[in-house]
Amino acid sequence: MDEWDVVVVGSLNHDIVAGVDAGPSPGETVLARTLTRTNGGKGGNQAVAAARAGARVRLLSAVGADAEGDMQVDGLAAHGVDTGGVSREADLRTSLALIWVTPDGENSIIVTPGAKDRVTPDFVREARRGLGRVRVVLAQSEVGPATSDAAAAAARDLGARFVFSCGPVVHAARETLRGCDPVVVNAGEARDLLGYVGAAADEASVPEAELATALLEAIGAASVIVTLGARGSRVAVRGAEPFALAAAPAARVVDTTGAGDTYCGVVAARLALGDDLAAACRAASVAAAESVGWSGARPLTGRPSSG
Numbered sequence: 001m002d003e004w005d006v007v008v009v010g011s012l013n014h015d016i017v018a019g020v021d022a023g024p025s026p027g028e029t030v031l032a033r034t035l036t037r038t039n040g041g042k043g044g045n046q047a048v049a050a051a052r053a054g055a056r057v058r059l060l061s062a063v064g065a066d067a068e069g070d071m072q073v074d075g076l077a078a079h080g081v082d083t084g085g086v087s088r089e090a091d092l093r094t095s096l097a098l099i100w101v102t103p104d105g106e107n108s109i110i111v112t113p114g115a116k117d118r119v120t121p122d123f124v125r126e127a128r129r130g131l132g133r134v135r136v137v138l139a140q141s142e143v144g145p146a147t148s149d150a151a152a153a154a155a156r157d158l159g160a161r162f163v164f165s166c167g168p169v170v171h172a173a174r175e176t177l178r179g180c181d182p183v184v185v186n187a188g189e190a191r192d193l194l195g196y197v198g199a200a201a202d203e204a205s206v207p208e209a210e211l212a213t214a215l216l217e218a219i220g221a222a223s224v225i226v227t228l229g230a231r232g233s234r235v236a237v238r239g240a241e242p243f244a245l246a247a248a249p250a251a252r253v254v255d256t257t258g259a260g261d262t263y264c265g266v267v268a269a270r271l272a273l274g275d276d277l278a279a280a281c282r283a284a285s286v287a288a289a290e291s292v293g294w295s296g297a298r299p300l301t302g303r304p305s306s307g
């Protein structure tokens with residue numbers, strides 16, 4: 001059986017991206033300046049980022065037997081992601097994500113149902129049987145709590161490290177949250193997660209600088225990363241001093257779609273390849289800063305020349 005640095009459990013969406021001057025208010029129609037259709041989905045985006053960071057990556061996901069599914073499989077392969085675990089669903093179309101991006105690079109996203117909904121706990125359990133040695137299992141909450149729990153269980157079963165990108169916050173099992181090393185969230189998600197586990201009477205009042213340590217204690221995870229955009233990140237590790245990292249500067253901001261995915265994919269890859277958490281976060285921050293300079297959730301093709 002093959003060896004994998006990173007096995008990603010997650011979604012694949014076909015992103016339909018409108019460039020607008022401003023997003024519509026309720027009841028309003030706006031005219032877009034541009035329209036592009038690209039490969040996306042948090043699972044695929046993170047798998048591509050991990051592969052571009054030098055990891056051997058298999059993705060467990062699903063697309064339809066349609067042109068958008070072909071485009072996904074071809075695009076993943078072009079970035080060096082193994083697609084042996086990507087199922088083609090004959091009776092469903094590839095999931096679509098409807099995205100608008102404003103001139104400051106900010107995005108809003110609606111993900112629609114489709115083949116990604118076949119990434120179920122049973123799907124993960126079945127796919128897990130075909131895996132050899134795995135260093136890191138990386139999952140995103142976009143596939144829902146039960147599938148996230150199945151991914152965490154697969155990691156335990158395989159003796160792999162479990163990295164969980166938990167945005168948006170889903171009601172994953174406590175065992176799943178305890179097994180994270182790390183869970184990656186932004187500040188809002190960290191507060192949602194504190195609220196979900198009932199750890200803070202008023203999670204809104206927890207200072208930003210204390211969110212990572214508060215979450216570490218609340219969920220019992222081995223490590224927590226709270227990403228803070230241009231303000232960098234805060235990292236808490238069990239049994240060690242928490243630390244703050246500055247954000248890598250972005251040369252230009254075109255589109256922030258998928259920047260968080262790039263970050264998570266690179267963290268997982270660098271941990272699998274032997275970095276400690278601080279070094280992995282630094283590499284991820286540099287990759288995320290680069291990613292906001294291109295349009296869409298992923299670069300067009302190929303690995304970066306720097307590896």
Ligand code: RIB
Nearest residue numbers: 013040041042097258297
């Ligand atoms: O994080 C960005 C991604 O979110 C997009 O590619 C879209 O498909 C949604 O999954």
